[in-house]
Amino acid sequence: MESSGYVTLTRQTGLMKELQAVANNLANISTTGFRKEGVIFAEHIERLGNGEASLSMATASVRNTDSRQGPLTQTGGTFDFAIEGEGFFLIDTPSGERLTRAGVFTPNAEGELVTMSGYQVLDNGGAPIFIPPDAEAISLAADGTMSADGLPIAQIGLYQPVDPTGLTREDGVRFASEAGVEPIEGASILQGFVEDSNVDPVSEIARMIEVQRSYELGQTFLDKEDERIRSVLQTLGR
Amino acid sequence: MRALTIAATGMSAQQMRVETISNNLANMNTTGYNARRAEFSDMSYQQLARAGTISSADGTVLPTGVQLGLGVRPSSVTVQLAQGSLSQTGGDLDVAIEGNGYLEVTLPSGQSGYTRDGALKRAADGQVVTSDGYPVVPDITIPEDARSISINAEGELYAYFNDRVEPELMGQLTLANFSNAKGLEAIGGNLFLETGASGAANVGVPGENGLGTLRQGYLEDSSVDAVREVTELIEAQRGYELNAKVITAADQMLAATTQLR
Numbered sequence: 001m002e003s004s005g006y007v008t009l010t011r012q013t014g015l016m017k018e019l020q021a022v023a024n025n026l027a028n029i030s031t032t033g034f035r036k037e038g039v040i041f042a043e044h045i046e047r048l049g050n051g052e053a054s055l056s057m058a059t060a061s062v063r064n065t066d067s068r069q070g071p072l073t074q075t076g077g078t079f080d081f082a083i084e085g086e087g088f089f090l091i092d093t094p095s096g097e098r099l100t101r102a103g104v105f106t107p108n109a110e111g112e113l114v115t116m117s118g119y120q121v122l123d124n125g126g127a128p129i130f131i132p133p134d135a136e137a138i139s140l141a142a143d144g145t146m147s148a149d150g151l152p153i154a155q156i157g158l159y160q161p162v163d164p165t166g167l168t169r170e171d172g173v174r175f176a177s178e179a180g181v182e183p184i185e186g187a188s189i190l191q192g193f194v195e196d197s198n199v200d201p202v203s204e205i206a207r208m209i210e211v212q213r214s215y216e217l218g219q220t221f222l223d224k225e226d227e228r229i230r231s232v233l234q235t236l237g238r
Numbered sequence: 239m240r241a242l243t244i245a246a247t248g249m250s251a252q253q254m255r256v257e258t259i260s261n262n263l264a265n266m267n268t269t270g271y272n273a274r275r276a277e278f279s280d281m282s283y284q285q286l287a288r289a290g291t292i293s294s295a296d297g298t299v300l301p302t303g304v305q306l307g308l309g310v311r312p313s314s315v316t317v318q319l320a321q322g323s324l325s326q327t328g329g330d331l332d333v334a335i336e337g338n339g340y341l342e343v344t345l346p347s348g349q350s351g352y353t354r355d356g357a358l359k360r361a362a363d364g365q366v367v368t369s370d371g372y373p374v375v376p377d378i379t380i381p382e383d384a385r386s387i388s389i390n391a392e393g394e395l396y397a398y399f400n401d402r403v404e405p406e407l408m409g410q411l412t413l414a415n416f417s418n419a420k421g422l423e424a425i426g427g428n429l430f431l432e433t434g435a436s437g438a439a440n441v442g443v444p445g446e447n448g449l450g451t452l453r454q455g456y457l458e459d460s461s462v463d464a465v466r467e468v469t470e471l472i473e474a475q476r477g478y479e480l481n482a483k484v485i486t487a488a489d490q491m492l493a494a495t496t497q498l499r
Contacts, residue, residue: 016239016491017286017306019241019491020240020241020307021307022241023244023245023248023309023481024306024307024308024309024310025307026245026248026480026483026484027244027248027309027481028248028278028307028309028310029477029480029481030251030252030255030276030310030473030474031278031279032278032279037305037306037307039304039306060286060304063302063303064302065302075275075318076318077320102277102279104314106316106418107418108417108418109435109437109438110417110437111418111437116277116279116313116314116316117313133415133416133437134415134448136448165301165302167302168283168305169280169305170282171280171282171311172313201476201480204480205483208484208487209487211487211491212487215494216494219494219497219498223498226498
């Protein structure tokens with residue numbers, strides 16, 4: 001009978017989570033290759049016994065990753081690559097192969113092309129890419145073919161998850177795909193550009209205001225609920 | 239209330255970006271300076287509901303689960319290796335490197351330092367040194383009675399004398415290159431040190447094995463692009479404000495909670 005407060009409480013905790021998602025998006029507004037995240041609420045129905053109406057609560061059940069292309073920024077770096085279109089770079093981490101769109105790479109001391117965290121970037125055959133240290137100029141064709149002084153050395157692989165909804169986020173703008181990855185065609189790679197975060201500050205701020213006001217609404221409701229019970233107790237207790 | 243700390247990581251990230259930009263702008267006229275760029279990456283994620291969790295007795299699974307991010311952290315500040323434009327100075331010991339490579343100098347500690355600042359000078363004993371007085375490797379000494387000197391693209395230093403027609407070869411400047419020049423450690427004074435990440439120096443003659451060539455009478459300008467830095471500065475400033483706004487919102491939500499009876 002007194003469950004209206006609890007129902008509002010599920011909404012309030014959900015809004016807190018949503019604000020956390022907004023805060024994370026805005027904190028990552030300058031993170032190369034970052035993908036905006038969202039929380040989707042779903043109804044959670046609790047059956048009450050004895051012919052009473054069922055109770056509907058809101059739970060944050062699904063995460064949503066926005067896969068829209070972020071704007072490209074020109075950096076002029078030889079090993080700064082941006083993907084135009086769908087797809088991810090494949091990198092080899094100690095915990096397995098991971099996908100990323102943050103194309104800021106560099107050759108390491110051994111000449112292998114690595115990410116800024118030191119993980120190898122893989123080519124279209126899944127092998128590490130070796131950059132000859134004495135190469136004067138490295139150029140990249142739109143299909144990912146890298147050439148050193150005009151001679152092709154490797155083709156950077158672009159991959160997509162087999163199950164796009166099964167992506168798990170990891171730190172370092174990496175995504176793990178449990179179902180595995182497969183090569184993708186049709187996307188192009190640009191040299192000298194990096195892809196910015198695809199967070200849109202205007203919509204995030206709008207969402208934040210909405211969250212804030214909904215939260216206040218919930219608090220007002222709880223206040224009124226409290227008043228109602230108080231007056232019931234006062235009336236009956238007389 | 240994690241939103242507060244998340245927004246704080248966002249603010250410190252933007253602050254670091256402003257610091258990088260201000261260092262770039264401060265070095266707009268530093269010979270051989272390459273602009274730095276701060277790179278960020280997201281922090282670890284809080285798993286509220288793991289993807290693939292069984293969601294009903296029928297064996298259906300959550301397709302995506304719920305993951306909430308915990309903010310941002312700086313991942314690297316990388317040197318944007320780029321050839322700066324060359325300014326003519328006319329100095330006979332000013333050499334600009336066109337292409338890859340660094341001049342090697344011996345630091346007072348005995349260690350090797352590397353620099354692209356080719357504003358070389360002559361020490362009292364005629365030795366070729368950098369502006370800080372560190373000798374260039376290999377040692378080259380210019381005789382006192384040399385009338386003029388010339389340095390060719392391959393780094394060969396010739397001295398001309400009053401009593402001779404033919405110039406005399408005094409030595410050859412070499413260049414050092416690295417597998418990962420971004421991995422060099424900057425120590426100030428336009429100098430870099432070799433690190434485990436950069437790989438060992440590959441010393442060679444200018445113009446060979448991918449090394450650049452030398453140009454006498456020129457110096458390499460800073461590769462900082464003022465327009466890009468200022469646009470980045472505006473972006474960073476707005477990014478900072480946006481994160482501050484989140485802190486205000488989170489604070490107001492907390493205030494609403496504490497005011498509940």
